[in-house]
Amino acid sequence: MSLAPNRTDGPLGKLQREGDTLKAKVDEVTAITKKWSPKSASDPDVISCHQKCVAYKIEASSLLLRANSLQKHEEPKAISNFEQKKSDEVKRLQSFQSRLDRLLNSMEDLEDGDELRNTRRSELGEKDEGHEDNNEDDEDEYSEEDDFAEDEDIDDEEDRSIYIATHAFAKQQPGDLGIKVDDIIEVIEKRKDGWWKAKNEDGEIGLVPSNYLELYDDDDDDEEYEDDVDNKKEEEEQKQITEESQLRREDLSQTGGNEKDDTEDHRTPKSSSSLNYWTFSGEWDSMDSGKELWKGVRDAVTETQKTDVTDVLAAMGALPAGFRPSTLFNKLQAGPEYNLCNAVLPKFNESQLSFADLHLDPTTTQIRKLVTRVLRNCKLVECRAIPLPGTGVEILSHHVRVCLFDGSKILSNIQTVRAKVNPVRPKMWRFSTKSTSATSGLGSSLTDGYNIVRTDATHSNVGVLFELGVTYIRNQTGERGELSCGWAHLKLFDEQGNPIPNRKYDLNLNGGTPYEQGIAVDPSILRRASSNRFRALLVKQPTLTVLMGTPTVEKRKYLELLPATIVVLSRFAELLAYYRRVLADALVRDRLAPLDADLVHSPVLATFVGSIDQSDIMDAMHNVWEEKKGPLTRADKRDKENMKNVFKSVVMETAFPLLNATTMPESKWADVQTEQARARIIEQTLQVTKQPQGVLRYLLAPPGDLQPFDISEVTFDLLHDHGRSLT
Structure with missing residues (x-):
């Protein structure tokens, strides 16, 4: 006797039987993947399984379309609970798609999985042929942006009904x-x-x-329509306010009254629970949204206490309600406490007589490793559906600031990663996640989303804080500012205290500041989504996608030389590790007296300290470091003293001339002209210093090309450079 469920002969029964067959196929590939442990996506078994999953997903999508179009009157026989059975079949097919997506993602996340990912997009119609680039270099640089745009094309195709x-x-x-x-x-x-x-x-x-x-072309049309309606309403209401004000002045002039004295008698509104306005009849009355908006604009412009540009923009309605002045940007502006330069300096212990995190191993006379509770890769992948500021401002930079956060205080330095934004789709941000030791261009570290987070904090809420931000300039006044477009906090441990698994996380963004809860980035998105069930399917919530992983053994040996709590780009880990080695030699191994606070003669330390927070100079040092490492043998690379000498030569041949050049403009964030000028000077300087005796000729240049000599160029001041870390 068969225990299989009874299937009818109509369209629903036929669909159910085909779903049963598909379920058996999905169960088969799931069982196969549980038995293997491949390391590369190029494995023939992986490729074969991936092809099957793609074919099964196409079949599931076809069945799902048929399931949604089933009608009760099309059945040859009456079926009880038809709608319930139809709904159950739809949910079952959707679960098949989810299972297949997880299998495909697990195979594509393996090493060399990009080819499988491209095959999947091509087979499932997720590739936009109209955006291909014949230039291979450009394709590598913008492939992630194109993929991001292609994902949106898929959404548009799905919403076509x-x-x-x-x-x-x-x-x-x-x-x-x-x-x-x-x-x-x-x-x-x-x-x-x-x-x-x-x-x-x-x-x-x-x-x-x-x-x-x-x-129906997504929620952008709704926004434009609503903005047009709101703008017309505001113009009419502002015109009404102006006419009422004019009539009021004419009435006062005819009666000989004093406008100032008259209004002072009624300055306090009857109700303090809501905003009010002065009517022509001489009484205070409740405002509607348009009048309230324009009163806010006037207050923001006229009141002396409202000096923040953000307040003015918010009063004008140019910002979504959840936008705030950037919390992490203000922390960086307040002082060097959250800079990377301060983070890599060793900290004093409670007695202030020795270092708490810089020790030598007596057997090797080298810096001792620090093993911490957390050491993870954190790759920024993409941001979706990020609301746009209103008109009147020009965006200079889209970026994400990253730090360690326990829910109440910032634990580490703040790392900034600039996003790539396609002008055609400005709500989508992308980041470079390719971590490579190969030589890269100047400024490439700004868009490098491959971060390392490291901490020994024991707080249960310790995690990574991501704050999305934009740097803007007002078109009318030229004022610059920094806005937070939302934030997310990814806890590094679950409720049982176990580390979170290595996988991709889609984080919903919150509005307000990291110290506020329950605020939406843009409440209008939620209002549109709740208006009806169709819009709830179309409206996209602001999200940030990150990929958590574990550093390789090779990378870990450098990261364990860094301070116990830090956020740093993966590409700079090796340079910072050798800086810490040289620092340990100068401050611990080679010091005659442990309590000696005299200046330490070390041009390398003095120069590197001034370069850490200048990303373009760090990029230049990274490139020269990789070039010098290339011809070295394995024995040379294992010789730590030899590698420290290579590091010293890189700093003195690259950073030292650049920091002392009179033509080098001061670094300015999100200033395109300054960034381009610095890039030209860095390239010209490297062309000279890479030649034989090039550094000597550069330093012997005619007067005026270099800054006047100062003792700080060749000395490391223990008290001055550590003054910010004494606490």
């Missing part, structure tokens, strides 16, 4: 569906006679004229 009514249509005969302007409907069948079968928000089904409908 949702339409909005542009004209009202009254029901004329049985079988018609009445619609009103701006109704959101789902088109079930597109007939050739121009009458489409559609379903409205109440579930009613009927025929509507196709020329009365327009494709």
Whole structure:
């Protein structure tokens, strides 16, 4: 006797039987993947399994489309609980898709998985052929942005059955569906006679004229429409306020009254619970949104206490409600406490007589490693559906600031990663996640999303704080500012105290500051999503995608030489590790008296300290370091003293001339002209210093090319450079 569920002979039963067959296939590939442990995506078994999963996902999508279009009247026999059975089948097919997605992601996350990922996009129609680039270098640089844009194209394709009514249509005969302007409907069948079968928000089904409908093109259209309506309303209300004010002045002039004295008698509104305004009748009355907005604008401009540009923009309605002045930017502006330079300096212990995190191993006379509770890779991948500031401001930089955070205080330095934004899709941010030791261009570290987080904190809420931000300039006044576009906190341990697994995380962004809870980035998104069930499917919430992992054994040996709590780019880990080695030699191994606070003669330490927070100079040193390492043998690389000498030569041949050049402009964040000028000078300087005796000729240049000599160029001041870390 068969225990299989009874299937009918109609369309639903046929679909259920095909779903059973697909389930057996999915179970088969799932069982296969549980038995293996491949290390590379190029393994033939992985490729074969990946091809099967792609084919099964296509089959699942086809079945899902058929399931959604099932109708009860099409069944040859009456079926009890038809809608419930249909819903169950839809959910089952969706679960198959989710299982296949997880299998595909696990195979594509293996080493050399990019080819599998590209195959998947090509097979599933996720590749936008119109955006291919014939230039291989450009393709490598912007491939992630193109992929991001292609994902949005997929979303548009999936939403193609949702339409909005542009004209009202009254029901004329049985079988018609009445619609009103701006109704959101789902088109079930597109007939050739121009009458489409559609379903409205109440579930009613009927025929509507196709020329009365327009494709619903995502929430951006809603925003533009709502903005136009709001702008017209605000213009009318501002005009009304101006007319009332003019009539009030004319009335006062005719009666000989004093406007200042008259208004002072009624300066305090009757109710302090809501904003009010002065009416022509001489009484205070409650404001509606438009008048409230313009009063806020006037207050922001006239009141002396409102000096923040952000307050003015918020009062003008140019910012989403969840935007705030950047918390982490203000921390960086307050002082050097959260700079990387301060983070790599050794900290004194409680007695202030020795170092707490810089010790020598007596057997090797080298710096001792520090093993910490947390040592993880944290790769920024992408940001989706990030709201845009309003008109009147120009965005100079999109970026994410990263630090360690326990819910109440910042534990580490603050690392800034600049995003790549496609002008066609400004709500999508992408980051470079390719970690390579190969020589890269100047400024490439700014967009490098491959970070290392390291801490020994024991707090249960310790995690990584991500604050999305933009640097803007006001078009009218030229004022610059920094805005927070949302934040997310990824805890590094679960409720049981176990480290979170290595995988990709999609984090929903919060509005306000990291110290506020329950604030949406843009409340209008939630309002549109809750207005009806169709919009809830279309509206996209702001999210940040990050990939957590574990450093390799080779990378770990450098990271364990760094301080116990730090956030640093992976590409700079080796340079910072050798800086710590040289620092340990100068401050611990070679000091005659442990309590000696005299100047330490070390041009390398003095120069590197001034370069750490200048990303373009660090990029230049990284490139020269890789060039010098290239011809070295394994024995040379294992010789720590030899590698320290190589590090010293890199610093003195690269950073020292650049820091002392008179033509080198001061670094300015998000200033394109300054960044380009610095890049030109760095390239010209490196061309000279890389030649034989090039550094000597550069330093012997005519007077005026270099800064006047100062003792700080060749000495490391223990008290001055550590003054910020004494606490």
